[in-house]
Amino acid sequence: MQYVSKRNMSRISVIIPLYNKVREIERTLRSVLRQSVLPLEVIVVDDGSTDGSAEVVESLASPIVKLIKQKNAGVSAARNRAMELAQGEWVALLDGDDWWEDGYLENVERMIELCPAAGAIGTAFWIDGGKGLVLGDTPDKEGVVDFFGESMSRYVLIPSATVVRRDLALALGGFPVGMRMAEDQYLWTKIARTAQVAFTPVPLVIYSRVAENRSAASYRAEQTDHSLEELYDKNEDAISNEYVARVALGKALVESARGGTAVARRALEFFSYNKMSKRLERKVRVLNALPERMRPTVLSVYNWLAWVIARKGL
Numbered sequence: 001m002q003y004v005s006k007r008n009m010s011r012i013s014v015i016i017p018l019y020n021k022v023r024e025i026e027r028t029l030r031s032v033l034r035q036s037v038l039p040l041e042v043i044v045v046d047d048g049s050t051d052g053s054a055e056v057v058e059s060l061a062s063p064i065v066k067l068i069k070q071k072n073a074g075v076s077a078a079r080n081r082a083m084e085l086a087q088g089e090w091v092a093l094l095d096g097d098d099w100w101e102d103g104y105l106e107n108v109e110r111m112i113e114l115c116p117a118a119g120a121i122g123t124a125f126w127i128d129g130g131k132g133l134v135l136g137d138t139p140d141k142e143g144v145v146d147f148f149g150e151s152m153s154r155y156v157l158i159p160s161a162t163v164v165r166r167d168l169a170l171a172l173g174g175f176p177v178g179m180r181m182a183e184d185q186y187l188w189t190k191i192a193r194t195a196q197v198a199f200t201p202v203p204l205v206i207y208s209r210v211a212e213n214r215s216a217a218s219y220r221a222e223q224t225d226h227s228l229e230e231l232y233d234k235n236e237d238a239i240s241n242e243y244v245a246r247v248a249l250g251k252a253l254v255e256s257a258r259g260g261t262a263v264a265r266r267a268l269e270f271f272s273y274n275k276m277s278k279r280l281e282r283k284v285r286v287l288n289a290l291p292e293r294m295r296p297t298v299l300s301v302y303n304w305l306a307w308v309i310a311r312k313g314l
Helices: 024-032 053-062 074-083 104-114 146-152 166-171 181-190 238-257 260-273 278-290 293-309
Strands: 014-018 041-048 063-070 089-092 116-124 126-128 133-134 143-145 162-165 197-202 205-210
Touching: 014 053, 014 104, 024 041, 024 053, 024 166, 041 053, 041 074, 053 063, 053 133, 063 074, 074 089, 074 166, 074 260, 089 104, 089 260, 104 197, 116 181, 146 181, 146 238, 162 166, 162 181, 181 197, 181 238, 197 278, 238 260, 238 278, 238 293, 260 278, 278 293
Parallel strands: 014 041, 014 089, 041 063, 116 197, 126 205
Antiparallel strands: 089 162, 116 162, 126 133, 143 197
8 A cells, every 4th residue: 555645745754663563563654654744754673573573564565664674783773773864854753662643743843843943852642551541741831841850750752752853863872772771861861961852742642551572571781882870961950960860760770670789789879969869769779679589579569559640640
């Protein structure tokens, strides 16, 4: 089936990293191809899938979808390769198990016109937890935002609800290859220290929490030359360093639950400078002090309770 644009094509390239999403990738791509404003192109980088995901992409036979195959190198490497190949001035990030509602790209184009100095633009989103949709906790005003201040308590940028200037993202080094968690916040930090970040509270993105391989179940040490520690900069605004610490401690909490005791301990030591995330720091300390076999259950129960409370609007 061939797809044609309902309007003139935009200045946006859509980039999708793909790894074993055979059940979800068709829905994701169809959500792009039915947009009221089609993107310039859709670049799907298959990162060594073994479940037939690439064949699903090929079966759609869309003239604007380009499939690139590579050996498994991680989500950052896949996104970076897609950005390098992209022709658009902007790149819209989309994961292989999330999807957009109609009008998403049209709304993004409107925001690009509204905030021409922005280096990144985020939108509100819905969370699919398997039992209906819940609105993500995001800013409620449109326009340029204080990224670091807002991000201490809300979501401003998440991959499937974010577009970034291609040249800026590449000039900053792109996503950190080999980093398994917080690779997106790593790049957001660099962008927000360099350019404005804008946001629109129009929720036209669905973020899935129910995909099979959303995250690994056991700890594996990262194989990367990058770390969140390198983002600490005493010459930057204190709030940006507070944000980095919050991200790092959140990552340490997950790593501790998966058995990364030493990694979590190092994060506790390095990011002890924080003044705004002491509660999170205490959670990491408590979890890291428990026997490793208990940690996944304890964190899972805590996260479940937090999700229940969030759904009830408490």
